[in-house]
Amino acid sequence: MYWSLIIYAGIITFITRFSMIFLLKKDILNNKAKKILSFVPAAIFPAIIFPPIFLDDAGTVDLESNPKILAAIIAIVVGYFSKNIIATIFAGLISYWFLIFFYF
Amino acid sequence: MNNKLKTLVKGVLDVSPLMIPVFPFGIIYGVIGMELGFSAYMTLGASIIIFAGASQIVLLQLFSGGASSLVILSSVGAVNSRHLLYGAVLSEYLSSLKLTWKIILSYVMVDQAFAVSNVYFKNNKDNNNKHYHLLGAGFTCWTIWQISTIVGIVLGSVIPEELGLSFTISLTFLALLIDDFRKFKNIIVMLVSGVIATIGYNIIPFKAYIIFAALSALIFAALLTLTDLEKK
Numbered sequence: 001m002y003w004s005l006i007i008y009a010g011i012i013t014f015i016t017r018f019s020m021i022f023l024l025k026k027d028i029l030n031n032k033a034k035k036i037l038s039f040v041p042a043a044i045f046p047a048i049i050f051p052p053i054f055l056d057d058a059g060t061v062d063l064e065s066n067p068k069i070l071a072a073i074i075a076i077v078v079g080y081f082s083k084n085i086i087a088t089i090f091a092g093l094i095s096y097w098f099l100i101f102f103y104f
Numbered sequence: 105m106n107n108k109l110k111t112l113v114k115g116v117l118d119v120s121p122l123m124i125p126v127f128p129f130g131i132i133y134g135v136i137g138m139e140l141g142f143s144a145y146m147t148l149g150a151s152i153i154i155f156a157g158a159s160q161i162v163l164l165q166l167f168s169g170g171a172s173s174l175v176i177l178s179s180v181g182a183v184n185s186r187h188l189l190y191g192a193v194l195s196e197y198l199s200s201l202k203l204t205w206k207i208i209l210s211y212v213m214v215d216q217a218f219a220v221s222n223v224y225f226k227n228n229k230d231n232n233n234k235h236y237h238l239l240g241a242g243f244t245c246w247t248i249w250q251i252s253t254i255v256g257i258v259l260g261s262v263i264p265e266e267l268g269l270s271f272t273i274s275l276t277f278l279a280l281l282i283d284d285f286r287k288f289k290n291i292i293v294m295l296v297s298g299v300i301a302t303i304g305y306n307i308i309p310f311k312a313y314i315i316f317a318a319l320s321a322l323i324f325a326a327l328l329t330l331t332d333l334e335k336k
Binding site for chain 2: 003005006007008009012013016018019021023024025028032034035037038039040041043046047048052053054055059071072075076080085088092093096100
């Protein structure tokens with residue numbers, strides 16, 4: 001890892017936070033633009049979530065001997081009903097440990 | 105207590121409950137930084153310089169996977185694009201402030217601080233010191249984030265790798281989406297993004313699968329939104 005990369009990433013992050021506050025006198029984004037930007041987390045996070053869950057170390061899709069898929073499903077169910085971030089993470093992690101120690 | 109201090113304290117108190125999930129997230133970030141073989145200084149340095157959890161984890165993950173700087177930085181930019189929305193929404197309350205204030209407040213405008221201060225600004229338009237609310241909320245997030253990163257760095261050197269803590273990256277991001285699970289369109293957008301990233305992982309060169317999948321899903325979301333508005 002290079003410090004320069006961290007600094008560039010810091011600058012990019014800062015610009016996305018600063019630009020609108022600096023440029024706009026009042027909120028000019030229309031409802032359409034806001035609606036689309038509200039999809040940003042749903043559009044980005046699954047791209048980070050899916051590959052490490054579904055792919056094995058060799059990069060091929062592993063659906064049979066894969067405790068991560070089951071653990072992720074349990075986390076989704078817990079998240080859906082509890083709406084609690086911590087409960088979701090721990091439900092997934094504990095069921096993952098349970099599965100790797102007892103079944104896989 | 106004068107009004108500035110009162111508003112600042114209100115910001116600290118309002119954002120505090122939201123710090124409960126941030127603390128373990130920071131620990132996870134610190135642990136993962138250590139597990140992926142980064143130095144303690146760089147792991148903490150990123151928390152101070154970037155100060156954005158999701159971006160920092162994407163940075164670590166892509167760098168350790170061998171992605172190029174261009175791909176890493178554009179992925180970080182994509183993850184951060186949601187801040188454009190926050191800035192636009194808050195701009196009408198902050199436009200009269202001095203540049204220094206705008207710079208400081210931008211640095212601490214993270215998801216949780218935005219969430220509570222946006223509500224406060226709407227309900228307290230007449231308070232001339234309302235920006236102190238965002239200052240209090242933002243620096244509370246900052247302090248918690250740095251402390252939890254340090255705890256994670258310390259724990260990361262003692263936690264065994266067999267516990268599969270890298271899986272917590274997926275779980276943490278998944279937990280950040282719990283509000284989207286109930287919205288049908290958001291579920292479709294999530295599936296588009298996830299499936300493209302999984303298939304693209306081997307096909308798309310330069311580890312650009314995150315940015316490619318994210319942009320595809322965002323374009324898909326835009327089409328969904330625009331066709332939906334035309335109907336009305």
